[in-house]
Amino acid sequence: MNPVSSLGPLRPSPLVEQATSHLRAQITEGHWSVGTKIPGETTLAKTLGVGRSTVREAVRTLATLGLLQSRQGAGVFVIADHEAEEWPVRLRRAAVADVYEVRMLIEVQAARLAAGRRTDEDLVVLDAALTARRTAGAGADGAFVDADIALHRAVVTAAHNPVLTDLFGEFAPALRQALIDLVELLGLRREDPHHGDAAHQALITAVVAGDAESAARAAQAELEQTLAHLRKA
Incomplete structure (x- = not known):
């Protein structure tokens, strides 16, 4: 031919x-x-x-x-007769817990950076995100997870590192449905509709105070708790 x-x-x-x-x-x-x-x-x-x-x-x-x-x-x-999967596709196929481990690495560093770089505008957004998460506690699991992700996105954005922001943007869709399923499966909000509120308050407080190490520890503790739930699910 x-x-x-x-x-x-x-x-x-x-x-x-x-x-x-x-x-x-x-x-x-x-x-x-x-x-x-x-x-x-x-x-x-x-x-x-x-x-x-x-x-x-x-x-x-x-x-x-x-x-x-x-x-x-x-x-x-x-050298190949089919394309390598694009990054978002690979994320969807990956085990959620594996993706979450990488997300944790991103967010802990983002929290540390955010504490030192947050602007006055960021402080307003962070406060609004925490309030929105609390308000969403009265609603459906999907809305609550969306508000939770929005809060974490606000922390990452406050780090003012576009690469971290873009990476988080790739991970969030891969985690959303899995987190909704996790909340429903384990009934995490059955007794506490505002599940994780204290941990998120600690994270935002540390970022607002400019305490980089406390912010990193708060992010680490909160995300490790969810990762433990993911591994058990």
């Missing part, structure tokens, strides 16, 4: 996305098997009707996805 026989000229713009899609199809549909050296930039550019820079960018994208690998002096080779 001609390795580029199933390719054809592309429509104008967005050319990189189209080129990436066409080259990905060559791999995932078996036209280029694992171990195959793909045609060179010039050949692909001519076949697809685009510039070499467009082909180069498409190849770079597919390399990032784990499908292609450039070998200096040898060319570009197919």
Whole structure:
């Protein structure tokens, strides 16, 4: 089979996305098997009707996805016939307790940083988040978990580290339903609708006071308690 026989000229713009899609199809549909050296930039550019820079960018994208690998002096080779799972997908597939362990590492450091970096605006948000969590205690488990996550997000945001903020944003969706299930399964709010209020108060108090080590300890203690419940569930 001609390795580029199933390719054809592309429509104008967005050319990189189209080129990436066409080259990905060559791999995932078996036209280029694992171990195959793909045609060179010039050949692909001519076949697809685009510039070499467009082909180069498409190849770079597919390399990032784990499908292609450039070998200096040898060319570009197919190294997988399916894409590696994106990070959010991997999180959903991971054991919740494993994800929670990593979340704990993130939040303990975030609490420590937040205590030293929180602004006056952050203090207002943190106070509102704690109040909202308490108010949510009178409602359904889903609303309570959402308010709990919002409080933790406020602490992470107060650390003023965009990488930590983004990481927390990736973990939160993976944990939400699991935490709702955990609350319902173990009946954590049956006797105490405001489950964990004292621990969260201690965390916010330490951050507001600017006590970095107390904030870190409070976050560690609160998250370890939930992790213990997760492991038993």
